[in-house]
Amino acid sequence: MATGAIPNRPVDNRIAPPSALRRHGSQLGIIGVGLAMWLAFVVAAPAVFTNLDIYRAFAQTTPQFGIIALALTFVVITGEIDLSFPSIMALGTAAFCLTTAYGGAPWWIGIVCALATGAACGLLNGLLVAKLNIPSLVITIGTSFLYRGLELVLMNGTGVPLTADKYPAMHALLRASVFGVPVQTLWMIAILIVFWILLNRTRFGAHVFLVGDNPTSARLMGVNAVSVKARAFVLVGVTAVFSGLLTSIYGYYFWPTTGDGFLLNTIASVFLGGTSVFGGTGSVVGTFVASYIIGAINAGIVSAGINAFYTQLAFGLVIVISVVLQTLIERRIRRQSLTGR
Amino acid sequence: MGFYRPDSGGEIHFHGRRIDDWSVARARSLGIETVYQERALSEKQPIWRNMFMGREPRTRWGLIDVKRMRSESARLMSEHMGFTSAAVHPDNVVTTMSGGEKQGVAITRALYFDAELVILDEPTMGLSLSETKKTLDFVSGIKKAGKSAIFIDHNIFHVYPVVDRLYVLDRGKVAGVYAKSEITMDELIDRLYRVARSGSMD
Numbered sequence: 242m243a244t245g246a247i248p249n250r251p252v253d254n255r256i257a258p259p260s261a262l263r264r265h266g267s268q269l270g271i272i273g274v275g276l277a278m279w280l281a282f283v284v285a286a287p288a289v290f291t292n293l294d295i296y297r298a299f300a301q302t303t304p305q306f307g308i309i310a311l312a313l314t315f316v317v318i319t320g321e322i323d324l325s326f327p328s329i330m331a332l333g334t335a336a337f338c339l340t341t342a343y344g345g346a347p348w349w350i351g352i353v354c355a356l357a358t359g360a361a362c363g364l365l366n367g368l369l370v371a372k373l374n375i376p377s378l379v380i381t382i383g384t385s386f387l388y389r390g391l392e393l394v395l396m397n398g399t400g401v402p403l404t405a406d407k408y409p410a411m412h413a414l415l416r417a418s419v420f421g422v423p424v425q426t427l428w429m430i431a432i433l434i435v436f437w438i439l440l441n442r443t444r445f446g447a448h449v450f451l452v453g454d455n456p457t458s459a460r461l462m463g464v465n466a467v468s469v470k471a472r473a474f475v476l477v478g479v480t481a482v483f484s485g486l487l488t489s490i491y492g493y494y495f496w497p498t499t500g501d502g503f504l505l506n507t508i509a510s511v512f513l514g515g516t517s518v519f520g521g522t523g524s525v526v527g528t529f530v531a532s533y534i535i536g537a538i539n540a541g542i543v544s545a546g547i548n549a550f551y552t553q554l555a556f557g558l559v560i561v562i563s564v565v566l567q568t569l570i571e572r573r574i575r576r577q578s579l580t581g582r
Numbered sequence: 583m584g585f586y587r588p589d590s591g592g593e594i595h596f597h598g599r600r601i602d603d604w605s606v607a608r609a610r611s612l613g614i615e616t617v618y619q620e621r622a623l624s625e626k627q628p629i630w631r632n633m634f635m636g637r638e639p640r641t642r643w644g645l646i647d648v649k650r651m652r653s654e655s656a657r658l659m660s661e662h663m664g665f666t667s668a669a670v671h672p673d674n675v676v677t678t679m680s681g682g683e684k685q686g687v688a689i690t691r692a693l694y695f696d697a698e699l700v701i702l703d704e705p706t707m708g709l710s711l712s713e714t715k716k717t718l719d720f721v722s723g724i725k726k727a728g729k730s731a732i733f734i735d736h737n738i739f740h741v742y743p744v745v746d747r748l749y750v751l752d753r754g755k756v757a758g759v760y761a762k763s764e765i766t767m768d769e770l771i772d773r774l775y776r777v778a779r780s781g782s783m784d
Binding site (some may be wrong): 438440441443444446448450452454456457458459461462463464521522535 | 603605607608610614618620621622623624626627631635636637638642644645646648
């Protein structure tokens with residue numbers, strides 16, 4: 242199968258493009274995994290999986306972590322990681338509650354304050370990582386406690402009800418359906434499109450790849466690695482707060498523990514989507530598909546009539562097998578291109 | 583140490599003007615391009631991204647012009663580099679190329695942006711014989727194109743054939759300056775032995 246390309250090797254001046262498999266291998270892989278899983282669910286529980294309701298359920302809950310995963314993809318491509326976003330979700334939403342429920346400001350001022358809080362948290366993470374060269378794995382554990390602690394102190398550990406009659410605009414924006422499609426997924430699709438353009442069609446995106454691939458080369462070629470990394474972290478901060486609002490409005494209540502349980506789902510989505518932990522390669526489309534796979538496993542297992550205790554097992558199997566396959570495919574492609582020249 | 587900045591007492595002049603605020607962007611705007619020893623490539627990225635690193639062309643919408651980056655890279659690779667192998671399609675990642683091909687990308691990148699002065703820092707390091715020859719041909723090509731080059735190397739057999747003027751550096755100081763017409767390679771080798779032992783060329 243892999244040797245099928247050899248008869249087409251170029252003669253004289255023709256230059257052959259790399260195969261589609263080579264260029265989009267990891268994305269095709271994850272889409273394949275997603276389809277296979279979906280088929281398995283349809284076979285196991287046809288009554289549930291031919292009904293739209295189950296899809297509506299995924300479409301409402303997956304974006305809660307999937308939107309952050311899209312932004313986290315940028316940070317991972319630069320070769321870093323952010324573990325503080327669950328705390329930023331809570332701190333940003335706390336800022337919203339403080340300005341609106343306690344401060345009496347209108348909802349849109351609350352949103353601006355919340356997103357600004359997220360941007361500030363992300364900027365602090367980014368500067369600590371990029372400017373002081375502290376490993377992001379270490380420092381974002383620290384800032385995670387910092388942001389969570391700040392939120393608990395500010396809120397005094399209490400929650401805030403976010404009912405539809407108090408916040409009608411917020412519920413319309415973040416919880417309603419548009420022509421039957423949950424607005425959460427519409428937001429995620431919109432953010433995917435914006436982030437795809439940002440990553441693949443702007444200088445910032447180009448520099449995200451360069452910085453993650455080889456920071457020394459990037460610097461020698463005039464790329465400002467500090468600014469690129471800081472902006473990637475700001476992106477995570479802002480989307481984390483957006484997702485905190487999405488999650489809290491969905492539950493009609495702001496819990497001071499908002500964000501707990503989001504960490505691993507989100508990070509798993511990024512890696513399952515084919516973004517390399519070594520930096521320099523990655524795709525937001527892969528992350529998007531992987532988020533829905535992870536979002537579907539839980540609901541899928543339960544509605545297929547399997548004991549819910551199997552959820553984590555299935556989770557682990559899908560993630561481990563996919564990542565192993567990605568690594569094997571990538572190694573094979575690389576060897577093929579080294580010898581096929 | 584002089585890193586980005588000359589050592590104390592040193593000055594850098596370009597076209598008769600003293601310049602102190604060096605940065606990559608400043609050097610580029612003056613028409614100075616550099617080919618680094620470590621090639622300064624991003625190996626997991628396709629050739630077209632490497633060709634335009636740090637100065638990606640943009641469309642009038644402010645987005646990077648991927649189509650142009652691809653087609654320009656393809657043109658440069660075949661016209662200037664004479665590459666015809668399958669490994670140098672613009673969409674190929676650099677990691678699949680040979681050392682000489684990688685150096686070809688780094689040098690083509692320097693020449694493409696209409697440099698007036700190309701600085702090459704040990705460009706032949708780690709290359710095979712035929713790849714070294716190709717690289718030296720590129721250096722001669724810079725001169726033929728009416729541009730200047732500063733060629734930094736340890737290997738006199740690589741340097742002597744392609745240069746007009748030689749500066750010998752020893753222990754951080756200029757130990758001697760020669761026009762190629764003044765000195766044969768053998769004489770120069772003798773003097774290099776002497777300077778290595780005694781610190782003086784004569």
